[in-house]
Amino acid sequence: DIQMTQSPSTLSASVGDRVTITCRASQSISSWLAWYQQKPGKAPKLLIYKASSLESGVPSRFSGSGSGTEFTLTISSLQPDDFATYYCQQYNSLWTFGQGTKVEIK
């Protein structure tokens, strides 16, 4: 099974900061990676698919990059609505989620 490892587990940041979350796969997954945002008590929301394609309606401050085994989600200027938990997901071989990264207010 493919394992997905996110870092950091928790990130403290301020409004306006540039934030980067890393996701590493235990083997190559090409570009078969998605990113989701989840707020407490809510279902996850798709942000990015195919590693770098922005889902319709998602603000352009979100971007994804990477291929193979290393991927990043970047928020260019953190907004109050962005404090949430973020998950990566591979869909190259079955489906696996990373353990999540919580973005907290500094």
Next chain:
Amino acid sequence: QVQLVQSGAEVKKPGASVKVSCKVSGYTLTELSMHWVRQAPGKGLEWMGGFDPEDGETIYAQKFQGRVTMTEDTSTDTAYMELSSLRSEDTAVYYCATGISGDNWFDPWGQGTLVTVSS
């Protein structure tokens, strides 16, 4: 636009089974690849199984094989997930989530169904 509406919260005793439903609107179930994901309290997302459009079959995560059954009623566009031999560790929010027309990422998701296993 696809919408997924799940059944309500359940409380079950250890050893029992639970069946959660997910009603589709906006598309027909045959156009979608339905998956189920769970989230224990304070924990991350865990994929349980779903339809693989490349193989045309429903695949279950190894952890749940033998205990989970995912079915679909195309006449009502409703998907079901049944989990048997429940234990306290199965207490979680269960989500249905779908890929559209062969997409393998999940969008949208249902609102979630809390299943509590307690004696």
